[in-house]
Amino acid sequence: MKIGLPRGLMYAKYHTFAKTFLEELGAEVVVSPPTNKKILDRGVRCCVDEACLPMKIFHGHVDWLKDRCDALLTPRLIGVRDKEYICPMFCGLIELISNNIPDLPPLIDAPVTSLEYGKLIKWAKQAGGFIQKDDTKIALAFDRARKAQQMEQIGYNEAGYPLKIALVGHVYNIYDQFINMNVKKKLNELGIGVMTYQQVDRGDIDAQIQTLFKKPFWTFAGEYYGASVYISKKGLADGILYLSSFSCGIDSVMTELIQSEIGDFPFMVLKLDEHTGEAGFDTRIEAFSDMLKRRCEFGRHLS
Amino acid sequence: MVVTFPNMGNVAIAAKTLCQGLALPYVMPETNNSKTLAVGSYYAPEEICLPFKLILGNFILAARQGADTMWITGSCGPCRFGEYCELAMRTLKKLGYRTDFVVADLSSDVGVKEFIRRIGTVAAASPVHPVEKLRALRLAYQVVELCDRLDAKAYERAGYEVHKGECRRLLHEYKTKVRKTESPEETMEVLQDYGRRLDAVPADKSKNPLNVSIIGEIFTIIDPFSNLYIEEKLMGYGVSSKRMLSPSWWVKNMIGKPFRLGSRDVYKASDPYLKYSVGGHGKECVGEAALAKAQGMDGAIQVFPLGCMPEVVAKSILPVIQEDKGIPIMTLIVDEVTGEAGYITRIEAFLDLLKGRRNQNQKASHPRAALNMRQFPSKGV
Ligand code: SF4
Numbered sequence: 095m096k097i098g099l100p101r102g103l104m105y106a107k108y109h110t111f112a113k114t115f116l117e118e119l120g121a122e123v124v125v126s127p128p129t130n131k132k133i134l135d136r137g138v139r140c141c142v143d144e145a146c147l148p149m150k151i152f153h154g155h156v157d158w159l160k161d162r163c164d165a166l167l168t169p170r171l172i173g174v175r176d177k178e179y180i181c182p183m184f185c186g187l188i189e190l191i192s193n194n195i196p197d198l199p200p201l202i203d204a205p206v207t208s209l210e211y212g213k214l215i216k217w218a219k220q221a222g223g224f225i226q227k228d229d230t231k232i233a234l235a236f237d238r239a240r241k242a243q244q245m246e247q248i249g250y251n252e253a254g255y256p257l258k259i260a261l262v263g264h265v266y267n268i269y270d271q272f273i274n275m276n277v278k279k280k281l282n283e284l285g286i287g288v289m290t291y292q293q294v295d296r297g298d299i300d301a302q303i304q305t306l307f308k309k310p311f312w313t314f315a316g317e318y319y320g321a322s323v324y325i326s327k328k329g330l331a332d333g334i335l336y337l338s339s340f341s342c343g344i345d346s347v348m349t350e351l352i353q354s355e356i357g358d359f360p361f362m363v364l365k366l367d368e369h370t371g372e373a374g375f376d377t378r379i380e381a382f383s384d385m386l387k388r389r390c391e392f393g394r395h396l397s
Numbered sequence: 398m399v400v401t402f403p404n405m406g407n408v409a410i411a412a413k414t415l416c417q418g419l420a421l422p423y424v425m426p427e428t429n430n431s432k433t434l435a436v437g438s439y440y441a442p443e444e445i446c447l448p449f450k451l452i453l454g455n456f457i458l459a460a461r462q463g464a465d466t467m468w469i470t471g472s473c474g475p476c477r478f479g480e481y482c483e484l485a486m487r488t489l490k491k492l493g494y495r496t497d498f499v500v501a502d503l504s505s506d507v508g509v510k511e512f513i514r515r516i517g518t519v520a521a522a523s524p525v526h527p528v529e530k531l532r533a534l535r536l537a538y539q540v541v542e543l544c545d546r547l548d549a550k551a552y553e554r555a556g557y558e559v560h561k562g563e564c565r566r567l568l569h570e571y572k573t574k575v576r577k578t579e580s581p582e583e584t585m586e587v588l589q590d591y592g593r594r595l596d597a598v599p600a601d602k603s604k605n606p607l608n609v610s611i612i613g614e615i616f617t618i619i620d621p622f623s624n625l626y627i628e629e630k631l632m633g634y635g636v637s638s639k640r641m642l643s644p645s646w647w648v649k650n651m652i653g654k655p656f657r658l659g660s661r662d663v664y665k666a667s668d669p670y671l672k673y674s675v676g677g678h679g680k681e682c683v684g685e686a687a688l689a690k691a692q693g694m695d696g697a698i699q700v701f702p703l704g705c706m707p708e709v710v711a712k713s714i715l716p717v718i719q720e721d722k723g724i725p726i727m728t729l730i731v732d733e734v735t736g737e738a739g740y741i742t743r744i745e746a747f748l749d750l751l752k753g754r755r756n757q758n759q760k761a762s763h764p765r766a767a768l769n770m771r772q773f774p775s776k777g778v
C-alpha cells in the first residue's frame with residue numbers, strides 16, 4: 095500500500111516519526127518533493143484565499159500527492175501537550191483540505207491531542223489500523239518510530255562566524271527553504287552564523303513563560319516567546335529574526351509579546367506570503383545585518 | 398477603583414447595570430465609532446483582529462478618563478481572544494496607565510480559584526450589602542437578556558412593519574436611552590417600556606419578507622459598528638433577520654455546555670461538516686448555516702474580521718453546505734478599511750438573488766407554498 099506524506103507544516107518536525115512508523119507497518123511511503131513554485135501555485139489555486147501561506151503550501155503538497163498514493167497521512171494535530179493547542183487552522187486542517195481539494199484518496203486523519211505516550215499510542219492504533227490489522231505489530235512500529243524521532247536532532251547552531259542570528263518562528267517557515275527563500279544561506283554569505291530556537295532547552299523556555307500573566311495555550315508559540323526571551327537575556331545570539339506568516343493570528347500576538355519583553359535587543363520580523371518579493375526580502379536582511387555589525391563594533395569600542 | 402468594560406454588544410449595558418448595583422464608579426465607553434478604532438489601531442499590533450483593536454480603543458479612551466480596572470471576558474480556546482488581556486495589559490502599561498484586569502474566565506487553566514479571587518477583589522471594593530450584590534448580578538443578567546430579546550424582536554418585525562422605519566427608530570431610541578439611565582431599576586423600566594412599544598408596532602401579517610440568518614464571528618456580529626450596521630441595513634430593506642449569537646446566548650451556552658445543554662441542535666448539525674472545535678465560534682457558524690433552511694431562512698450571511706482563523710475554516714466549508722441544503726450563503730469580511738459602498742452593493746446583490754429564488758420557487762410549486770412561510774413573530778418580551 096502506498097501512503098502519501100505531504101512535505102508541509104509539521105513534516106519539518108515529525109517526518110522521522112511518520113516515515114519510520116509507516117515503513118515499519120509495511121507501507122510504501124511517498125513523500126511530496128521539497129516545496130517549489132509549482133506546488134505553491136497548486137496550493138494557492140485550491141486553498142481559501144484568506145488562509146496563511148503554510149496552509150496554502152500544504153494544500154499544494156496534498157494536491158501533488160493525491161493521484162500518487164492509496165491514502166494520505168494527514169493527522170489532525172490539535173495539540174502536542176495536554177490542554178494546549180497549535181493553532182485553530184490546524185484543528186480544521188482536515189476540513190480545509192477535504193473541502194478545497196476534489197478527488198482526494200482516503201485520509202488517515204485520526205486526531206492527535208497530545209504527544210504523551212498513552213494518548214499517542216491510541217492514535218497509533220487508530221491510524222495504523224488502516225494499514226495493519228495486527229495491534230502488536232502496530233505497537234512495535236510505534237515504539238521504533240518514537241525511538242527514531244528521539245534520536246533526531248532538530249535545528250542547528252553554527253559556530254565560526256563573527257555574528258550570530260537566532261531564527262524563531264514556525265518550523266515550517268524556518269526549515270522550508272522555499273518559503274524562507276533560503277535565509278540561512280543569505281545570512282551565511284553576509285558573515286552571520288545561524289542558530290534555530292530549538293537549541294534552547296524546554297526547561298529554560300518554561301522558566302521564561304512563567305513571567306507572563308497568562309500562560310499561552312499555543313504550545314509552539316509559547317516556545318517562540320520563551321526561547322526569544324532566553325536568547326536575548328543570555329546573549330546567545332546577536333539578534334533575533336522572526337520568520338512569520340502573513341495573516342497568522344499566532345504570530346501577530348507573539349511578535350508583539352516578544353518585542354515588549356526583550357526591549358531594545360535587535361529583533362526583526364519578516365513576513366512571508368506568496369507575494370513576498372525576494373529583492374525586498376534581501377534588502378531587509380542586509381539592513382538588519384548592517385545594524386548588527388554596527389552595534390557589535392560599537393560594543394567593542396566601549397569595552 | 399474606577400471600572401470600565403469594552404463594548405461587546407449589549408454586554409456594556411449589563412456591565413453598567415452591575416456597576417450601578419454594586420455602587421462602583423465606572424466609565425461607560427462610547428458606542429464604538431471611528432475614533433475608538435483609530436485609537437485602537439494606532440496602539441495595537443498591525444495584524445491583530447478587529448475586535449482587539451476596538452477593545453483596546455475602548456480601554457485607552459476610558460483610561461484617559463480615569464478608569465483603572467478593566468473588565469474583559471477571556472477564553473482559552475485555541476483562538477487569539479484568550480491572549481487579548483495579556484496584550485492589552487502590556488499596551489496600557491507601556492502608555493503609562495496603572496491598570497488592573499479582571500478577566501472573566503471560567504476555563505480550567507486559569508483555575509476557578511483564580512477567578513473567584515478576581516471576583517473577590519471587585520466584590521470587596523463594593524460598599525453594598527452581600528444580598529444587594531447578588532441582586533445586582535441577577536439584574537445585570539436580566540438586563541442583557543432583555544436587550545438581546547428586544548434587538549431580536551426589532552430585527553425580525555422590521556420585515557412586517559406597516560410604517561417603514563418604525564422598528565429601527567424604536568431600536569435607536571431604546572439604545573440611546575438605556576445608556577443614560579442611572580439605576581438598574583430605571584434601565585429595566587426603559588427596556589420593558591420599549592418591549593411593549595415594539596409589540597405594538599402595527600404589523601402586516603400578509604407580508605412575506607425575506608428571512609436572513611446572520612452568522613460568523615461573535616464580536617463582529619454583535620457590535621454594529623464592526624459589521625457596518627448590517628442588521629439595520631437589512632431592516633431598511635424590509636428584511637427580517639435572525640442571529641443566534643448574543644451575549645445572553647454566550648452566558649447560557651457557557652453554563653449549559655458542561656451539562657450538554659446549550660445549543661445542542663446547532664452542534665449536532667455541524668458535526669457532519671466540522672467535527673472538532675476550531676476555536677472562536679467556527680462550529681456554531683457551520684451548524685447554523687446547516688440549520689438555516691430548516692429554520693425557514695432564505696439565506697445566511699457570514700461576517701467576520703480579516704484574518705479570523707476559525708471563520709476562515711468555516712468559510713471553506715460553507716460552499717458545501719450551500720450545495721447540500723440548497724441555501725445561498727454569502728461571506729462578508731470586514732476590517733478597518735472596508736468601504737461602505739462595495740459592502741452595500743454586495744448585500745443588495747445577495748438580496749436580489751434571494752428574491753429571485755423565491756419567485757422561481759413560487760412559480761414552480763403550488764400557490765399555497767406560501768403557507769410554508771415562517772410563523773408570525775409571537776408577542777411578549
Ligand atoms: S500558526 Fe499561523 S502560520 Fe501556522 S497554520 Fe496557524 S495561522 Fe498558519
Ligand code: SF4
Nearest residue numbers: 446476478677705706
Ligand atoms: S475568533 Fe477571530 S476575531 Fe476572535 S480572536 Fe479569534 S481570530 Fe480574532
